[in-house]
Amino acid sequence: MLSVHQKRRISQVIGENRPVVIISHINPDGDSIGSSLAFAMYLKKHELDVTVIIPNEVPEFLNWLPGYELVKIYSKSKGACIDMVANAGTIFLVDFNDPDRLGGLKDYLEKSDAFKMLIDHHQRPVEFTDTTISEPWRGSVGEMIYLLIKDMGDQQLIDKNIATCLYVAIITDTGNFRYGSSYSEIFSIAGDLVEKGIDKDMIFSLVYDSYSVERMKLLGYCMSEKLVVLQKYHTAYIYISKEELNKYNHQVGDTEGFVNVPFSIKGVKVTALMIEKSDHVKLSLRSKGPFSVDRFAAEYFSGGGHINAAGGQSDISLQETTKRFEELIARHADEIV
Numbered sequence: 001m002l003s004v005h006q007k008r009r010i011s012q013v014i015g016e017n018r019p020v021v022i023i024s025h026i027n028p029d030g031d032s033i034g035s036s037l038a039f040a041m042y043l044k045k046h047e048l049d050v051t052v053i054i055p056n057e058v059p060e061f062l063n064w065l066p067g068y069e070l071v072k073i074y075s076k077s078k079g080a081c082i083d084m085v086a087n088a089g090t091i092f093l094v095d096f097n098d099p100d101r102l103g104g105l106k107d108y109l110e111k112s113d114a115f116k117m118l119i120d121h122h123q124r125p126v127e128f129t130d131t132t133i134s135e136p137w138r139g140s141v142g143e144m145i146y147l148l149i150k151d152m153g154d155q156q157l158i159d160k161n162i163a164t165c166l167y168v169a170i171i172t173d174t175g176n177f178r179y180g181s182s183y184s185e186i187f188s189i190a191g192d193l194v195e196k197g198i199d200k201d202m203i204f205s206l207v208y209d210s211y212s213v214e215r216m217k218l219l220g221y222c223m224s225e226k227l228v229v230l231q232k233y234h235t236a237y238i239y240i241s242k243e244e245l246n247k248y249n250h251q252v253g254d255t256e257g258f259v260n261v262p263f264s265i266k267g268v269k270v271t272a273l274m275i276e277k278s279d280h281v282k283l284s285l286r287s288k289g290p291f292s293v294d295r296f297a298a299e300y301f302s303g304g305g306h307i308n309a310a311g312g313q314s315d316i317s318l319q320e321t322t323k324r325f326e327e328l329i330a331r332h333a334d335e336i337v
């Protein structure tokens with residue numbers, strides 16, 4: 001996975017003993033937190049001073065992960081995070097392809113003299129680092145961190161804690177080995193992680209069975225009242241207003257996974273979740289088969305991601321966004337098969 005040059009660079013980072021910062025994207029998910037923490041704990045085994053910076057709040061279903069004490073949240077401790085970015089010798093950017101996904105941190109990253117390395121699996125990474133490891137065919141960055149550690153000859157340093165974080169990264173980004181995991185290597189990696197002693201059932205429970213009653217009711221409400229199925233276009237979408245989120249006492253991470261639920265409907269190939277935020281609408285897009293939601297998000301919603309999972313945003317109202325989405329889907333109907 002690593003080029004000779006990248007391997008040498010990481011050896012140098014390990015040898016030089018300067019502070020390391022690992023940064024991942026806004027609205028963190030299991031892969032961004034899991035792979036960042038696994039990598040941080042690995043580097044700590046080499047006695048490095050490592051911090052993980054996340055632009056905004058981490059959902060509760062992820063804050064139990066081993067090593068979580070290494071996380072600093074930029075929106076809560078701006079000054080400290082800005083100093084760490086300025087003083088870092090190396091900054092690893094993990095699980096995103098565009099510095100715009102860092103929110104306000106982007107400016108400080110640009111100002112920093114640190115050596116910057118991107119480790120990512122999204123399509124078409126923007127060139128904003130000194131070196132890039134981009135493997136868009138991988139289901140998760142978790143796998144890439146596992147392979148990086150192995151390439152460095154340090155597989156024996158993967159302990160139960162690191163393995164737990166890597167496993168969370170892999171299961172959350174592949175929907176438990178459903179998406180982006182059609183190659184055997186991912187199962188041998190998962191097998192190795194199980195051999196490291198992880199408690200896979202407990203992990204599953206902590207990630208998927210720890211939501212609030214309100215979240216379950218919000219899901220029920222969305223499915224009964226806010227789901228639109230465009231049978232003709234094999235498409236289904238859900239749209240939720242701020243008011244509705246408030247009514248169900250919405251907490252960060254509560255709508256995680258909603259976008260996948262309409263795939264249970266026979267014939268549905270494309271799904272979308274539109275959530276009204278204070279100054280924009282956040283879109284999550286998913287597809288089954290060849291229709292690229294990455295391209296669709298990039299072309300119409302200033303976003304991107306993977307062929308079958310992407311996100312973006314819209315600056316018009318929620319109602320107008322649903323209308324525009326329907327028009328765009330109609331325009332692309334012949335690609336949705």
Ligand code: 5GP
Nearest residue numbers: 098284285303304305306309310311312313
């Ligand atoms: P989600 O819908 O879960 O927020 O994101 C799906 C995938 O698309 C994730 O891999 C995420 O990193 C990526 N993604 C989400 N929103 C954006 C965006 O606004 N821009 C880009 N480039 N990628 C996004």
Ligand code: MN
Nearest residue numbers: 031095141173
């Ligand atoms: Mn990812």
